[in-house]
Amino acid sequence: MASKTALVLRATGSQGKGVRDPEEPRALALKDSGAQLFKGTLDNPDSINAAVQGCSALFLNQIPSFTDDAETREASSIVVLAKAAGVKHVVHSTTLPFQYPDFRTRYADNLAGPAIIGKGNVEDLIRESGLMWTIIRPGIFMTNFTTPISNYMHPELAEGKLLEAVDRDTILPLVDPDDIGAFATAAFQDAKRFSGKIVPLASDKLLSVEIGREIERASGKKIEVVFKPANECEEEAKTNLLVAGNRLTVGIDALVDMEEVKAWGIPLTSFREILEKNRDAVMPEQW
Template identity: 30%
Template sequence: MRDTQRTILVFGATGQQGGAVARALLRAQWAVRALVRDPAAPKSIALREAGVELVRGSFADIDVLRAAMKDAYGVFSVVPSSPSGAVTDEEEVRFGTAIADLASESGIAHLVYSSGASVGEKPTGVARFDTKARIEAHIRELPVTATIVRPVIFMEMLVRPGFGLDKGRFTFFLRPNQSMQLIAVDDIGKFVTAIFADKMRFSGETLKIASDTVTGRELETILTEAAGRPIAYARFPDEVLAANPYLRQLAASLDEGPLADHVDLNVMRELNPEILSFRSWLAGSGRKALDEALGTTGLGL
């Protein structure tokens, strides 16, 4: 039986991160409550059938958010960012700080906020990163027990269309011999669940989380093995990086910024013994997305 006095309110539960957190919490026998816009939507129905208590509302519904936090032990906060098209940069900051304010006001025992690994001590000049830094700074000023997690680059990002996999290549911002860290979204849920289970250890901590470390050449090998055909790796040309602020900042972060600072994967395994390597993720839950990026879906390959 779940301990209904230990309820976690999960934001973004119909999305990637929030969904992973909700699933992991349920497996660990926490009671889960989720804010959803439409309880009749397929993803909302799936949450309810899994045992999640649904609260109808949006990030802008302050009274609903306050009511949703009533009697909750913890809050997992993840807010859409402007590239999603769902919010502006200022709305992301407003929603993220409002959730933190309400968590403090409501006496929430543990707030976990999901930020980003490109957030550092200095502004980056890229709004989607700097909004998260502003939310982090606000949380640190509040009288609430909080943990900030900074997931590294999602494995899911690497199998999006547009990087050339359907043409037998993979083009990214990483230099061939340079390394970067990745995380599977499912692992975010497992890390966050471990953090909620040990409030004293993680109180006040800002923790970068990762699942694997790869170089550009290793990406070529892993993708070739998974695809069953040659996939050549190349870095985006300098002119492409110069024209794309987001990719340019990621490349700069890897060279000398926050993404160049790698976490110890042995420490990560202590928190999440089921940690996923990029190779194992491609063979499992990432297979469908890989096939779609390769253009082999429906071809029986």
């Protein structure tokens, strides 16, 4: 099998906030593993152009925009530069709700909707780019429940509470960001198998009470799972972006078939495993 060089955008993030300091521990860890680091931003064509030279593959990973079409404009510029540099295959990580054919109208009135719809526009751009493509549609990141991301996504964990704006019987499709990386790697290594494929991805499916139980088990701290009343959730979702995003997760577990995911033959990480692997990041520092 011929070797490939891939440009991984935002490689120092966890499908979330990245770092720009090449001396930061996350960046140094990548460097130690053999990666070549490039400092830049996705809206800077010069930095992208420098990084993509010599690459035959691209992992496209962007921050959503809630206010404008910045994500689409960035992706359009990146695709042009990638094609000019000789990239043949792009793996694009988007989001599980795109499994709904009507996601644009379904989420049009949700406060978090513009970010979802914007990513949908980028997905369309990739499929029409002329490049070989593979699209991964992951569920909810397991890292949302570990620090430092949980400090923002679930700040009440600092008080021993997991506050949820979903129904008690809502099943959440969770994904380890490392599993997204494993699927992307597999797609680059076996382009024939993954070309033109859309992969809905979850690593585990759990109820909120089960998530709380696993956090409690890993941390040794008592966790109370609190469900906001539905009418309160709907009202808060009009002004609170986190609540609005939380509401978007209701029902999306049905969009991913775990047996189909397992059929790809790529090992998956359970929520318990990621908590054990990152035990020092299970609870907020304020606890």
